[in-house]
Amino acid sequence: MANIKSAIKRAKISERNRLENKSYKSAVKTLMKSYFEAVDAYKTAPTPEALSAVNDKMALAYSKIDRAVKRGVLHGNTGARRKSRLAVALKAAVVK
Numbered sequence: 001m002a003n004i005k006s007a008i009k010r011a012k013i014s015e016r017n018r019l020e021n022k023s024y025k026s027a028v029k030t031l032m033k034s035y036f037e038a039v040d041a042y043k044t045a046p047t048p049e050a051l052s053a054v055n056d057k058m059a060l061a062y063s064k065i066d067r068a069v070k071r072g073v074l075h076g077n078t079g080a081r082r083k084s085r086l087a088v089a090l091k092a093a094v095v096k
Contacts, residue, residue, distance in 0.1 A: 024064075024073040028082070031061040035086055043093045054093075058086055 002008045035057040042050040062083055069079035 021073045024068045024071065028061070028064050028068055028074070031057070031064050032082065032086065035061050036089060039089050039093050046093075054090060058090065061086055 002011050035054070038050070038054045038057045042054050065074065065079045065082055068074040069076050074082075
């Protein structure tokens, strides 16, 4: 454990930031999982309502990914890769 006052402060700040970053990463994963479930539901029953649900979930996931990248929680390329995976999943569902 740190003994110097500034080191103690940095340790507290690091822990606070780690927990905030963890919540962002968890939210991104949850939204992506929810989106993929909506895409699977759309594959089984391609209705306009299901497609609008997929698009709503995509917008939420894109927004959260962009915010995580902006805050520095995710690297820019990681955010782009995750958004690309979302788009590819929808394209595969629509084409079939």
